[in-house]
């Protein structure tokens with residue numbers, strides 16, 4: 001478990017906002033190299049590791065990007081206005097410390113707003129919108145910001161490092177989806193040196209948070225026989241969520257997606273569900289069936305590629321998604337990796353290669 005913890009810390013603590021995933025892709029490339037026959041990076045920036053087998057082409061994908069912001073305007077006083085990169089719940093970004101990835105290196109930024117002390121009674125009750133916030137990097141004016149290497153288009157990410165909590169929980173930023181990346185890597189580590197019938201295609205995708213983009217192009221290029229997406233999902237085991245709303249809990253094993261966005265994202269084919277569930281049952285891995293009302297994953301883009309690719313999702317239940325304090329159980333992460341490894345091993349019994 002210490003290896004897994006170290007791996008998650010390494011991947012979660014590097015920065016990779018959508019469209020700027022190079023820190024993550026460099027780390028993933030280095031991590032995959034001893035595990036695969038070949039590792040390449042494609043035009044969009046997806047990292048693709050392949051290991052040849054005789055059986056079906058099994059794609060495992062996890063997105064490398066995290067939500068961040070992009071500077072859209074620098075005002076005369078040197079304060080930055082920013083656009084969201086990915087789905088922020090506005091209230092979670094206010095008051096945060098950010099890493100600004102300037103052209104001349106990293107800078108510290110903080111997200112401020114009009115002080116509540118100066119608001120009238122009514123305004124103080126309303127949540128502040130992201131577009132009314134600004135970032136302060138300590139610049140004196142616009143020219144100073146430019147001299148510091150910050151301009152329109154500069155990106156910033158949450159400044160947060162992983163920390164350990166009670167009972168095998170950890171908290172940090174970007175577990176969505178570095179937990180998925182780590183699940184994929186840990187699954188491949190389990191298969192290292194083992195005979196594997198499937199041809200394995202491991203993909204770190206780019207720009208999931210802004211439109212499932214890397215998954216679309218990589219699935220098109222790789223044309224797998226089946227695809228498995230390693231992701232995070234929303235558990236309901238904390239206050240203010242009812243069990244009938246979300247029944248998944250942390251510490252009870254990975255989620256297996258049945259459908260997401262109420263079917264508008266993906267309705268996982270029966271054959272894929274049978275593959276994943278029977279594999280988990282045979283290996284004694286607990287799992288939780290997941291139907292989400294909101295949100296989609298890379299599987300949505302992959303399953304609609306070319307003439308259709310059977311796809312499924314294995315996920316780690318992660319509290320407080322899209323915040324700097326995402327929280328998960330390392331045991332779930334480990335069981336998710338086990339499930340993916342076993343699913344790769346059993347894929348040839350469920351899917352045929354078309355080539």
Ligand SMILES: [Zn+2]
Pocket residue numbers: 063176177208231232
């Ligand atoms: Zn995600």
